[in-house]
Amino acid sequence: MSADAAEVEVRAIAAGGDGVATLEDGRTVFIPRTAPGDRVRLRTLRLHKRFARAEIGEILAHGAGRVTPPCPHYVRDRCGSCQLMHLSAEAQREAKGRIAGDALRRIGHLEIADPVVIASPTQLGYRAKVTFAVAGGRMGYHPLGQPDRVLDIRDCLLAEPAVRRLHQAVRTAASLLPVDVTRIVFRRDRHDGLHVVVRTDGKDAWVKGKALHGQLQRAGLTATIWWHPEGGAPRAVAGGVQPWPATIFEQVHPAMGRMVREAALHALGDVAGQHAWDLYAGVGDTTVALVARGATVESVELDRRAVEQAERVGPAGPIRRAGLVEERIDEMQPPAVVITNPPRGGMEPVVTDALARTAARRIVYISCDAATLARDIARMEAAYAVSSVQAFDQFPQTAHLECVALLERR
Template sequence: MPRRKNKKQIFESIEVIDAGAKGKAVAKAPDGRVIFISNAVPGDLVDVQTFKKRKAYFEGKAIKFHTLSEKRTEPKCEHFGVCGGCKWQHLDYKHQLEFKEKEVVNNLKRIGHLELPEVTPILGSNKQYFYRNKMEFSFSDSRWLTQEEIASDTTLKDRNALGFHIPGMWDKILDINKCWLQEDPSNAIRNEVKKFAVENELEFFNTRQQTGFLRTMMIRTASTGQIMVVIQFYREEKEKRELLLDHIAKTFPEITSLQYVINEKGNDTIYDQEVICYTGTDHIFEEMEGLKFKINAKSFYQTNSDQAYELYKITRDFANLNKDELVYDLYTGTGTIAQFVSKQSKHVVGVEAVPDAITAAKENAQLNGIENVDFHVGDMKTVFNDRFISEHGKPDVVITDPPRDGMHKDVVAQLLAISPERIVYVSCNSATQARDIALMKDVYQITKSQAVDMFPQTHHVENVVLLEKIK
């Protein structure tokens, strides 16, 4: 099938009126169709050049700014506009929160056709920068070049990069000088690793040709002050590998876990790879209200530790447990929420599809001396059945925190069948949250809803909803 050709159009003096899906700004074309704009904020007056045309909308880019919005602020990051990580840095934080909350409310009302009580205001993050506890960087021998670099010299020799993928370009890496997402020594470690690798002629990876030595680097920083660094090599070269790892360990003695992976696969995921501890321990610890959570290289943990604590407190508050109730924690991950609410519960049953996550959940529960939790592995839509309920008991309260796709319809059907008194639905995608709740609205009503900003400078937002049975 031939590709659909998109004839470019220019619309002049268009007012940007809203923020929409995936953080794009929203305007209206003269014919009434919506225009999604990638580089503007609500309140701007712009000329727009479109690059995609569909029946109901255009996609475009602002090519001239007549008036800048009062909602704007100056981005801190020198890489803003090229790096796709913090697309809302040019939008003042209080307005970021307004549009995130608006999106959640609109999704619940328009997609779910749900009635909402007075919504609790969105909980903003005290840290708007340097809030992430995990960052992953890629090595490349063919870094992204600016138009100025291309125009000035076509024989550039400095093509090595250690940074992030350019949005939509899987083989192009933006070399990062300073990232505003993770606290030091993250930037210092990344820059020193790149500098040392260049000086010692360690080959950076080439994604297209699948050649090179250095592939990726992950840095995890915990609220306890511990630091983990994992270097992924494409092939084993013991002398070169030890040269780099020894330099990292010597230069940054504060690193408590230095590990590496040899990965010769076509992709750089490490979940099916052996992670080898070089110095220190093979894990670090996160801590929350005296609970310790052991984090290894493959562990999932909320990437904003401070806001994860706030999210879990809201979840626990919504659940309103009385110590005599059986709680199910669906999509429990490594069991953080299950353990966080265990003191207020009679018993907690956690279910998760990823075996490694359940192993970690059991280890953490033992580490924390928690005996009133059980964790089980299985695909939620098949394991969460009548037999499972018969074996573990009918829950009084269900907490569910599914992935972005939401809950499978069979899981929703089972929730309706067992009909717990309360359901606390935690979601990173309020659109699928609204869809799922709509399937339950004849039995349950929303009595509380609160958004939580886990990811400042982005359009992403979490939302917590309390569902109670209609009397």
């Protein structure tokens, strides 16, 4: 089949953000940066046994949801950090709802409609943290489909204004960064403290951290500068110690993170006088909320620094454990209710098996990947039925979304 001759109409967006169409021979073809309803002529068609991949050669007709992306890096440089910036906000949410619904039906064995995706209050400027790769004098994201290259990103429109200013100030002082820098994080914490975390692949001391701090101060920015050598612990090298360590995980979209947590707590219902598990607990925000609602709580979190921070700033009473959930879950008292918020890879089989053996009346599962959510639901389907699934556009312009699923004991 000639790539120049292949013309297709895009019917949907797949997980990951590529458009989906069908070739004349029946194979599904995945085409990045396309919109449902687009009619496109393909180029660089790569045929596989059961599917194909291609690039846009020419857009012959635009789908209704296609818009002009606001970021020049998305168009000019094919920046891979965003996948759906060429779609309107409404079209993005529709696509994500379809992706989630498909995963829940196909993998989770659920008879369920596509969830309605709750909109973010902002489409740009929402990220309190951005992480850039650094290589060859360039600081930025990877081009689409080229993880071995680094783009020089001058401005990321997804970052909050303060984080954007911090990034741009460090760009002008890039000569002060260590020569072996591989990654750099710009972050605003929940107390509005700013942080720059510099990751290196060597252990040679970084001697210019204080100079970078001074340069930022002259630009009107006060930030803590962190150095994180490969294989070592992160350490603050300038700017004093902030009340919130920069390397502890927090949601990158704070407003939507709070909305998701409130939805999860609402789904859990009345917990007063009940014993609750908070799995993959992070810094303990959900634990705090459960205690405030009258529950006794046991939590597990892998990051010991997050557990230590939770013990410093959280209420007394909860039993907080540091370690892998799969290694600590058998130590815990039987729960009446559970909130679980695992990373993108979902829960290990030993965890879903343990949950299925509990007598918990409700499990609320917060997930940033509909496919692993659906897989874990299927593992527990003999013990728990899904009552509802809510979806949230926590990461506008990308193919990612957050889901909150309520599972009730059969």
